Amino acid sequence: MIVILAYLVAIAGVEAMGVFISVVGGALGHAFLIPLLLSHYVLAGQARYRRALAVLALAPLLRILSLTLPVRQVPQIYWYAMIGMPLLTAVALTLRLLELSWTHVGLRPGPWLPQLLIALSGLPLSVVAFLILRPKPLIARFDWREAMIGSVILLIFTAFTEEIIFRGLLQQVTTEIFGRVALLYSSALFAIMYMGSLSWSYVFFIGLVGLFFGWGVNRTGSIWGVILAHGALNIGMAFIWPFVWR
Amino acid sequence: MTSTVTEVTRTLILSSTYESLSTSLGLIVILLLDILLIQKELIRARGSSRSRQWMRVLDIAIAPLVLTFLVIVTLRLINLRHPL
Numbered sequence: 001m002i003v004i005l006a007y008l009v010a011i012a013g014v015e016a017m018g019v020f021i022s023v024v025g026g027a028l029g030h031a032f033l034i035p036l037l038l039s040h041y042v043l044a045g046q047a048r049y050r051r052a053l054a055v056l057a058l059a060p061l062l063r064i065l066s067l068t069l070p071v072r073q074v075p076q077i078y079w080y081a082m083i084g085m086p087l088l089t090a091v092a093l094t095l096r097l098l099e100l101s102w103t104h105v106g107l108r109p110g111p112w113l114p115q116l117l118i119a120l121s122g123l124p125l126s127v128v129a130f131l132i133l134r135p136k137p138l139i140a141r142f143d144w145r146e147a148m149i150g151s152v153i154l155l156i157f158t159a160f161t162e163e164i165i166f167r168g169l170l171q172q173v174t175t176e177i178f179g180r181v182a183l184l185y186s187s188a189l190f191a192i193m194y195m196g197s198l199s200w201s202y203v204f205f206i207g208l209v210g211l212f213f214g215w216g217v218n219r220t221g222s223i224w225g226v227i228l229a230h231g232a233l234n235i236g237m238a239f240i241w242p243f244v245w246r
Numbered sequence: 247m248t249s250t251v252t253e254v255t256r257t258l259i260l261s262s263t264y265e266s267l268s269t270s271l272g273l274i275v276i277l278l279l280d281i282l283l284i285q286k287e288l289i290r291a292r293g294s295s296r297s298r299q300w301m302r303v304l305d306i307a308i309a310p311l312v313l314t315f316l317v318i319v320t321l322r323l324i325n326l327r328h329p330l
Contacts, residue, residue, distance in 0.1 A: 019254050024270050031278040035285065038303045042296060054303060061307055064278070066250050068271045068314055070259045071321060076251070079259075082317070083250045086310030093306045135247055158248040196252025234248055 001177055004049045004056075007037065008185065011059050012192045018063065019195050027067050030060035051173040054094055058165050059189060061090055077138050077150040077238075084157025091164055098173070105168030110222030118216040118225030122232025125209060129233055130241035132202050137242035147239040151231075154238060159231035166190045166210065167217045167226055183214040209233070264325055272318045279311040 010033060018026015037057040044050040065086055070079035095105065139146045166186050174182035187210030194206045213226040247253065259267070282304050289300045 019252075023254065023258055024274070027271055027274050031274050034278065034307050035281060038307060039285075041303050042300050054306060057306060061310060062250065064275060065310060065314060066252070066255050067258065068267075068275050069317060070251065070255065071264065072259055076256070079251050079255075080248070086313040087250070089313065090306050090310045093302075093309055097302050097306065129247075133247055154248075158250055162249060190249070193249035194247070194252065196249075196254035197247045198253045202247070237247065 001049065003040075003047075004052050004174065004177060004185070007033075007053070007056050008189060008192075011056070011189065012195075014060070015063065015192055015195050018067075019198070023067065027064060030063045033057070033060040034064070049177050051098055052170070052177060054097055055165070055169045055173050056189075058087070058090055058094060058169070059193060062087055062165070062193065077146075077153055080153050080157040084153075084161050087161055087165075088157075091161065091169070094169060098169075100169075100172075105164055105172060106217055106221065106223030107164075107168070108222055110220035110224065114216070114220050115222060115225035115228075118213075118220070119228035119232070121212070122229035123236065125229065126233040126236025127241060129202070129205060129209075130237050130245070132205055133197060133199055133237070134245075135237055135242065138238040142239070142243045150239060151235045154234045155227075155231040158234050159227050162190075163213070163223050163227045163230055167213055168223050171214055171217065180218075183211060183218065187211045187214055264321065264329075268318060268322060268325075272322075275311060275314050275318065279308065279315055282308050282311065 011030075014026055014029030014033060016026075017029055034057050037053050037060070041050060041053040041057075044053060062083075065083045069082045069086070070076075071082075074082070095102070138150055166189065170189065171182055171186040174185045178185055187207050190210035191203050191207035194203050197203065197206075213229065216226050216229075217223050286301055286304045286308065289297050289304075
């Protein structure tokens with residue numbers, strides 16, 4: 001248990017270094033953590049926390065990919081796909097390693113009404129998120145075609161990918177260690193990875209969103225509802241609210 | 247704002263030249279990939295009972311980093327002809 005908490009602190013420290021001190025220093029820290037976590041997985045033998053180590057390696061990997069793949073000449077909306085594709089490859093390989101199927105990580109139909117309510121919660125959540133952060137839109141002028149393409153990209157490469165990592169995989173493997181408290185662990189890491197937003201209130205809000213999403217997944221046994229809610233949150237912030245509240 | 251593209255990522259990419267990014271962060275990716283590939287080859291050569299498991303674990307990082315490496319090399323080549 002202490003090992004897993006120590007890795008959370010290490011990831012938070014390295015992420016904070018990348019955000020507040022030196023991006024290159026943070027990237028080096030993440031690059032150090034990846035082989036460390038993966039090697040520890042093999043050397044951990046039958047330790048109860050072992051499976052969580054392979055999943056935790058996805059967090060520093062996410063940051064390394066996010067710092068190295070985007071290019072200024074490519075429109076920002078396509079950055080998500082550039083990062084998301086290799087990240088989804090890593091997720092698929094993690095599932096293979098842990099002998100988990102897509103249904104094991106919550107990609108199964110759950111009770112439809114709670115799922116629908118969770119999915120709809122993405123709309124008010126995106127309003128709150130927008131009001132906290134006030135981000136610029138991802139497109140200069142509103143255009144239906146661009147907004148639709150962008151929405152699909154955000155839904156697959158941010159909502160789907162992040163929910164599989166944080167709720168589908170991390171919450172599940174940490175539940176084997178912490179029981180119901182795993183919700184706090186996965187939400188904490190989820191919030192830590194948003195430190196780069198440079199807004200503490202937004203990081204706190206994301207932590208609460210993580211708790212709510214985690215609770216929703218525990219309740220329904222499916223991650224489809226939270227994927228749609230997460231997608232609505234991102235799409236609202238990127239393509240809707242910036243044009244409504246100019 | 248997502249965890250994949252944060253404000254820090256956005257500012258970094260938009261305010262730095264491709265040259266400086268690829269020689270700092272790009273180099274970190276290439277070094278990391280080298281370390282993982284060397285580790286994998288050493289394990290394969292040793293041929294212990296846990297070799298297969300080691301290789302499967304390392305593939306989690308190697309596969310996406312190979313894709314990243316290909317993007318970096320392609321962009322470096324483009325940069326030689328048409329500076330980005």
